[in-house]
Amino acid sequence: MSPDVRTITDADLPDWIRALHTGFLRPPVVSKQEIESRRTTVDWKRAQGVFDAGRCVATYRSFAQRLSVPGGADVAVNAVSNVTVSPTHRRRGLLSRLMAGDLRAAKERGDVAATLISAEYPIYGRYGFGPAAWVTEWDVEVARTGLDPRYAGPAGGGRVDLVDAAEVREHGPGLHERTRATRHGAVDRSEFWWRRNTGAVAVDESPWTEPFYALYRSADGTVDGLLAYTCDDKWEAKLSLTTASVRDLIAVTPEAERALWHFLLSVDWVTRVRTGFRAPDDLLPLLLPDPRAARVIAHADFLWLRPLDVPELLTARTYVTSGALVLDVTDAAGLAAGRFLLDAGPDGARCTPTTRSADLSLDVGALGALALGDESASRLAALGRVAEERAGALAVADGLLRTARRPWCPDIF
Incomplete structure (x- = not known):
């Protein structure tokens, strides 16, 4: 049987x-x-x-x-x-x-x-499915960063406060939704996610280590950033070898993100920081006076995307340039196959089935890799995964689809 x-x-x-x-x-x-x-x-x-x-x-x-x-x-x-x-x-x-x-x-x-x-x-x-968002993890040697050892807090009226888990559950969900509106590739977090990741509920009997939590508040008191981290508290010959490991760091503004990194890199006794999985174009390395203090220890695919409704997927996003493309999408499962005309620009986009000749031919997985703006159609063409049917179509696709910042998914699910 x-x-x-x-x-x-x-x-x-x-x-x-x-x-x-x-x-x-x-x-x-x-x-x-x-x-x-x-x-x-x-x-x-x-x-x-x-x-x-x-x-x-x-x-x-x-x-x-x-x-x-x-x-x-x-x-x-x-x-x-x-x-x-x-x-x-x-x-x-x-x-x-x-x-x-x-x-x-x-x-x-x-x-x-x-x-x-x-x-x-x-x-x-x-x-x-195609890899739509990648992640990078850094190990930062604090002593080599070149940051001012006399740092005492953010400028401009903002502040960083250590808080408890209850305050994280109060402020975190709204902050995360605001962050998702500024960073594509992020997914929603349920109430259960916040309870589980602040120790309020356990799925199994695995030991829970309570992290330190810090909130960044802007000058008007608005919570614009959240940091959760743990420390291993290691010493040798009366010298600290402590590593701080980031569990979560989200921020609505660059000011909040910079302030939280600077805060963590200034905590007494912390000699190294493990960043966790960040966007490959995270601010962290370049905000350091010496970016070489941040060593890449992981770089890999993370969020994979499988289109099911091509018109809805491509019209939901925005475009900073104008252009039109006819995409001939193949799908072995027959769920998203078709020929579609994408006509997009800063004022909006339309994507409709068409009988016009194709500009690009690609499978649904390649479209998944392109949809959030991370991958280059020209690179996929060089790999044999996209075919340019009309001269110049690859340049149009890259101009339309690629985004200024790379997508990032902070969460494993």
């Missing part, structure tokens, strides 16, 4: 969680605390499992998400998460079955695209 694919029931939950842990190489132990937490915080109507001989051998879940696009608007997307296949059932097409059903349901529901954070690069391109 072939394995059975079905929506998870309450009775399936313990076995599904065990399979999830197995797939991610965590101990296959399921606690009552985790069962109860996931039971009340997950939309199980969109969780799938594959069962063979009564045992769960693959997991898959999706949920509603809002994704910010260039210009500050956001769109409804289908976020894919908790994808695993047990090692006993690899290469049997189980993920393909799960993915196909979920993407069809997302298309019927009216979601503009699907998103995911890919654990492995080669997996998701065959399902029409």
